[in-house]
Amino acid sequence: MVSINGGGLVEDAGYAVHAVECAIKQANHKVVDTVSTWFD
Numbered sequence: 001m002v003s004i005n006g007g008g009l010v011e012d013a014g015y016a017v018h019a020v021e022c023a024i025k026q027a028n029h030k031v032v033d034t035v036s037t038w039f040d
Helices: 009-038
Strands: none
Touching: none
């Protein structure tokens, strides 16, 4: 993969990790919003 990428593996991994963290945060916010409406 490094040869295909020209050494950009670290950047790609960092981007992937960031994307996953972003998705988790968005999902977490949706859950919090949904649960909070149950108690309103």
